[in-house]
Amino acid sequence: MGGLAALPMDAVMRDAAFPALALNRLAFGPRPGDAEALRRDGFERWLDEQLSPHDDHDDDGARAALDACRLRIKYDAGESWAAVEETRPLASLGKPIDALWPLSDGKRPFAGPERQFPRLEVTAATLIRAVHSRWQLRAVMADFWHNHFNVFAGEQAVSASLPAYDRDVIRRHALGNFREFLEAVGQSAAMLVYLNNRSSRAGSANENYARELFELHTLGRDAYLNALYNKWREVPGATAGRPSGYIDQDVYEAARAFTGWTVEDGAGLGGEQRLPATGRFAYVEGWHDQYQKRVLAEEFDPFQAPLADGRRVLDLAADHPATALHLCRKLCVRLLADDPPERLVRAVAAVWTENRRKPDQIARVVRFIALSPEFAEIRAAKVKRPLELVASFARAAAIDLTATNGLIGELDGSGQKLFGCPAPTGHPDRMEAWLGAAAMRRRWSLILGLAENRWGSGALDNAVLFSGPVTAREAVEGWQRALHGAEPEEGTSRAILAGMALDPAARLVPGSRDGDAKLRRIAAYAAMAPRFNER
């Protein structure tokens, strides 16, 4: 890979703030000792290890935390089920889709909480991986892709499909090849249900998936030229086979190309025949619109082989230059800054295009961004979203976090309900979406609740930081160093001491009831400082 010589790695590593900066972008923040280890071992080495997770599974630490997690389920007796009140392990995570698909069947006797339980389990697993996984960068990228390829698990069939979607589609391809990823998404039950392609039929196709494929998954809204052009020929470059964007005619034709891509959901096929009900992908020839099409100025002949029309649309969309720009801009926004330098976006897009046939295309692109000079230069250009806030606080404060219903409920109310965004855009990545008054108040509740273990998600152990009694000033400064990865600010120290009416010389004893209560409050308040909320 070229273009990296520009980064003076020695100078970067001499910058005391860089390790924490990198870990707040490429991981869910540093744990105690992480920044020092990154400085000692070298950033490139850390990065390359993160970009090649040893396997598809969880490391031992994350596995143990996932195994230990228990979620409560409770509902009253219904017409055809008994009341339930119990705690359960995250048993759905490893199950194949056919084992969970019955939960999507409205005719079967399942209480609502049973049908939504897979969503709860995947949410718990996401929180646990964000805090515990050794493969932090993959967890960060999984969060990115879950939003890019958003599905709404409030819908029962999506909830039932979510463990398979998270495991076999999102996390499996998070650092892989985009074109392969796109097909895995397009053939997933979660997406086929969410964007309705499963019910699309020749004759009057359902346009939902085709439209969002172009607008959100690939070319992007900047390439949607419908307000400017009415006919495909009018789009600049179209008659030369290289249209600069797409219009509604492309959406209509692409929707026809995907007719017949469906889910084994028990739907009738005519006569006595029905699809099985397994949740697996199916192609139904009889539902496919076989006739010729034109997508992005390419002619499709009639009567192609099964799946060929849809796959060709994915090829065209994945290869389009607008897709490279759209995806690389989004990656830079996620990893770097709300308004990344356009020069960097274009350089990243060139790497994207150059590597588009490589199995590790996305890893190579992320590597290029992380090693760019801009990555080392730009500071505090983003606000942590609630998931990042929770995970980075738990990591920095060394809370042995488990996910509980209470914690998930509070996170759901923060504006970032995981797998609960109804719009196909996913949760927004730019800061203005997270700075409203209600959202700010939820951030404070999340931090205070974690520090005081309000939801049983894991106690904050002051002894990790303070081996013996400390003065209030030492505690305030110690927590700032631990959480902010930087020297304490006098304004923050004064704000906390004065707000708590604490004498700076007051003695706080870890392990004592009063000392622990005050030390935890101090930790929470240090995490409410703007410096901990920006990255």
Place this chain on the structure above:
Amino acid sequence: MSHGPHAVTRRVLLQGGLAAGLVAVPGLRHVAYAAAPVASPAVPATETLVVVFLRGGADTLSLVAPADDPDYLAARVPELRVRTDGAGAGLRLDQTLAPGIDFRLHPEAAPLADLYNGRRLAVVHASGLSDGTRSHFVAQDLMERGVGDEAGLNRIGTGWAARWLAHPGAEGAVPAVATAPNTPAALAGDAAALAVADLRQGLAPPGGDPTARVLAALHQSGEGAYARAGRAALAGLSAVDSRLPRLPDGKVEPYAPEAGAVYDDGEAGRGLQTVARLVKMEIGLRLAWVDVGGWDTHENQPGRFAKGVRQLSQALAAFHADLNRFETRVTVVVLSEFGRRLRGNKSQGTDHGHGGAMLVLGGGVAGGRMVGRWPGLASHQLDRGVDLAVTTDYRAVLAELVGASVFPGFEGGRLGLLG
């Protein structure tokens, strides 16, 4: 035109955002946290505009339906249209928009029919964007920024509601509220706009007075976006929280709607109930924004749409009854980013379309009428041959409520919506 230094701050900030073409973030208003007596009794008759935005593109051809139009009958299976007879027949509207057509409200919209017949509700049909987009997100951006085409998005970085509130007269304690975790793009540029989803537990920061003091000090001086947002949030939350009626034990008094109004527990009902309470608190509320989702009915539209219409209609009727005392100062406008395709698809749904319908409700509204121009549904009358054409720009409706100067470059005719 009396306004204090706060108002100047608001306008300066807004113009800065405009000039830079940027979306400003919450910021510089109400620097002090402690509740000051900011509610200005100088503007008691302030009109309040409530915007109910139907996210997803509502099928207004099923809400206010040309029920016997032969093109409508031909394009849709019976489940996807409003019928003129039988048990589930639509509710006939007296109108002069297109006297030859039997326009009917969806059968679940009975509360709206009462408001229409009581001349409180007007319908502006075939309204929407003049831009050709069928994208939710482009269309929502256009309608929230208050511009006519996509080029306008690059020129104007603020929302129309923020521009309206920047005019003198909006200097109450809390001039703008969105019933969501965050404020919508229509309020981008209004540093004081407050997002409050729910008032039932009060709005004080968690952890009591020490947390409030620490937060105020932590955010008091920083110039970054986050510190500014913290200041704005603390000021706005405190302004509302300190005025919420309390029980002797300090808990927030449960809200008791007037006139027997019952709010549905859907998004519309919850949001409008919060707005009603804020109106009655006399905090200078000028604009309230309520998002209602669930209208993107590509699949299984009949049941989903009926439920949405039922909840929306009940919520609007409850709000109107509850705020009867304030009826002349509160106006509600209901809009969506676009209407849906005339022809249904084979998923029992409808795809993205173009022209829609807007509802305007209030004591000051010249209601009981359908307003605009009906373009017809024959192929040659449709936009691009497929969708209801737009004959009334959405800005013409909003301009009657907030003034045309809020929409730079737009010159609309008068619709006469307010009596």
